[in-house]
Amino acid sequence: MAILGDHHSSAVAFGILGNIVSVLVYFAPLPTFVRIYKEKSTLGFQSVPYNVAFFSAVLWLYYAFLKKNAILLVSINSFGCVIETFYIVTYLYYATKKAKIETARLFCLMNVVTFPIMFALTFFIFQESERTQVVGWTCVAVSVSVFAAPLSIVFQVVQTRSVEYMPFPLSFFLTLSAIMWFAYGLLKRDLCVALPNVIGFFLGLLQMVVYVLFRKQTPQITINNNVVDDRDKFPEHVLTIMVLGTPEVHPIDSKNRGNEMIQLKNTKDEEAADPRDDFVPCSINVEPSPVNLEKD
Numbered sequence: 001m002a003i004l005g006d007h008h009s010s011a012v013a014f015g016i017l018g019n020i021v022s023v024l025v026y027f028a029p030l031p032t033f034v035r036i037y038k039e040k041s042t043l044g045f046q047s048v049p050y051n052v053a054f055f056s057a058v059l060w061l062y063y064a065f066l067k068k069n070a071i072l073l074v075s076i077n078s079f080g081c082v083i084e085t086f087y088i089v090t091y092l093y094y095a096t097k098k099a100k101i102e103t104a105r106l107f108c109l110m111n112v113v114t115f116p117i118m119f120a121l122t123f124f125i126f127q128e129s130e131r132t133q134v135v136g137w138t139c140v141a142v143s144v145s146v147f148a149a150p151l152s153i154v155f156q157v158v159q160t161r162s163v164e165y166m167p168f169p170l171s172f173f174l175t176l177s178a179i180m181w182f183a184y185g186l187l188k189r190d191l192c193v194a195l196p197n198v199i200g201f202f203l204g205l206l207q208m209v210v211y212v213l214f215r216k217q218t219p220q221i222t223i224n225n226n227v228v229d230d231r232d233k234f235p236e237h238v239l240t241i242m243v244l245g246t247p248e249v250h251p252i253d254s255k256n257r258g259n260e261m262i263q264l265k266n267t268k269d270e271e272a273a274d275p276r277d278d279f280v281p282c283s284i285n286v287e288p289s290p291v292n293l294e295k296d
Helices: 009-026 030-039 047-068 071-094 095-126 128-148 149-162 169-185 192-212 236-243
Strands: 221-223 226-228 261-262 280-281
Touching: 009 071, 009 169, 047 071, 047 095, 047 128, 071 095, 095 128, 128 192, 149 192, 169 280, 192 261
Parallel strands: none
Antiparallel strands: 221 226, 261 280
16 A cells, blocks of 8 residues: 555545446446357447547546556556457457458547647647646546447437346446546546546436336337337347347447348338338348248
8 A cells, every 4th residue: 555655545445446346347348249259240339439448548547647646547547448459459350341441540540640649739838737637628528428428328228118228237337436436536636537427427327217217118119210019010030130239338320330231121022112121230140131021
């Protein structure tokens, strides 16, 4: 504890607890990458959340080094950089050529272009005290955007009445992490650490409330913006394709799922116009095949 001797004991306690809970949050996407490894495919998932998380961890590391005596911030964000690097490398290994290019482009834009420019500007233009504030408020802006990202999942849960997209343990640990880091920032009188976690707490609480409200609801099936409640109208394997989701830390845009698509066709009359003859996003890797949507 000699290294932490200058820290307030309560701040140290909350910082250590924040490190432990944050590690659990960082491990949350691991089941997704186990699936990617088993399927030898990225299954249509996007790399944006992992690139943003890596960029955020790098920014907080820079801020922690400027603040000095912030070893607890250094430790968790160093771990964040390592685990997000693992996720990104794994994604690149199994991604399609197009996804690899997009991932590499985004990574370079954030970490090879944006961060060095920011480092140069803050280091050579601002004095030491001003530099810390500028970097700190930049970290706040990035963290708020990361915390706000799960709002799209909340809307998705309300629309589909399915909490499969938003597992309760993840929402709980995100909320608990926000509490720990808010207390740490408050005790350290660091507004840049405390403020974004206030927002994170309320958004995590919102997710848990939505989970409780919809956990026993029957999922709704939507085809071309038309909600279908009668599950008996469709074959079981079609419902599985439409409802299946994977718990994920960040929202995933199903509109850009690349090659993981299945074309559902009416085999009785291929020329007839049918609103169900659309491409439906699928989160499992199967070969496209015509499916008869008419009930026998």
